[in-house]
Amino acid sequence: MRIMIVDDNAAMRKLLAALFAAAGHEVVGSFGDGDGLEDQVRSILPDVLCLDYHLPGRDGLTIIKSIQAEWPQIDVVFMTASAETDIEERAADAGASGFIRKPFGQVQIFAELQAVADTRHAANHQAGAGAPNAPAPVRGKRETAVIADDNGSVRLVLKGLLEENGLIVVQSVANGAEAVQAVRNHQPRVLCLDVNMPVMGGLEALPQIVEASPQTSVIMVTGCADKKLVSQAAGLGAVGYILKPLRPAYVETFIRRLLGR
Incomplete structure (x- = not known):
C-alpha cells in the first residue's frame, strides 16, 4: 500500500x-x-x-x-x-x-x-466483474437498498459491501431529509441510515421513513453502539445497527441474516 x-x-x-x-x-x-x-x-x-x-x-x-x-x-x-x-x-x-x-x-x-x-x-x-474467485451471481430478483450517510467514504464502502451481498444500491444520499425522499421514491428492501447527519439526523428521519415505506428494513449505521441509542432506534422501527468502521464479515452476517440467506 x-x-x-x-x-x-x-x-x-x-x-x-x-x-x-x-x-x-x-x-x-x-x-x-x-x-x-x-x-x-x-x-x-x-x-x-x-x-x-x-x-x-x-x-x-x-x-x-x-x-x-x-x-x-x-x-x-x-x-x-x-x-x-x-x-x-x-x-x-x-x-x-x-x-x-x-x-x-x-x-x-x-x-x-x-x-x-x-x-x-x-x-x-463488486466492481471487478470477471475477477478470479468472484462470488456466484444471486439468483432471482435482486432486492434494492438505499444508503444515507454524510460521509462519502462510508457511502462508497457500504455500497460495495451491500452489492457484494446481492443487493442493488439504487441511491446514496447525504442526510435524513434526502433519505426520506429516496425511500418514498424507491421503496427499498433495505435502508442503511447514519445516525449523525446534517439537515436531519437518522433518528429524526426514522419515523417518516417507516411511515413512507413500512416494508423497508432500516439498519442504523453508527460509530457508537450505546444502549440508549440502540433502544431508541429499535423503538422507532429500526431492525438493528452496523458499526463504523465498517468490516465485511459483520456486514455480510447481518445482511444475510436479515434477508434469510
Whole structure:
C-alpha cells in the first residue's frame, strides 16, 4: 500500500515509516502538521493516510472530513493518545476507516492496516466483474437498498459491501431529509441510515421513513453502539445497527441474516 503519515511527533513519523517500509509498503509522504495537507494529498493520492488527532493548525477530525469529502477512496487510519471517551466514535462518524490508540505495538498497527485493506478490497470486489474467485451471481430478483450517510467514504464502502451481498444500491444520499425522499421514491428492501447527519439526523428521519415505506428494513449505521441509542432506534422501527468502521464479515452476517440467506 502507498501510505502517507501525518503526525507532529518526528520520532513517531520515523518509527512508522520504518515499520511500513520493512513490511513492504511504500511511504509516499511524511508531514508534521495538517496545514496544506489537501494539496499534498491531491498530488500524491495515497491509498492510506495515517492521521494523528492533535496537530498544529487543524485537528485530525477536521482534516478527515475535508479529505473524505474530496477523496472517499482514501482510507484514513486515525491515531491518538487522547483520553476523550467518545473520540473513537467521533473519528468513525467522521469517516475514519481504522483507529489506533497510542501507545500501540507493531502487531496492532499492522492488524488495523490489514482490516482496512480487507474492507476496501471487499467493497471494490463488486466492481471487478470477471475477477478470479468472484462470488456466484444471486439468483432471482435482486432486492434494492438505499444508503444515507454524510460521509462519502462510508457511502462508497457500504455500497460495495451491500452489492457484494446481492443487493442493488439504487441511491446514496447525504442526510435524513434526502433519505426520506429516496425511500418514498424507491421503496427499498433495505435502508442503511447514519445516525449523525446534517439537515436531519437518522433518528429524526426514522419515523417518516417507516411511515413512507413500512416494508423497508432500516439498519442504523453508527460509530457508537450505546444502549440508549440502540433502544431508541429499535423503538422507532429500526431492525438493528452496523458499526463504523465498517468490516465485511459483520456486514455480510447481518445482511444475510436479515434477508434469510
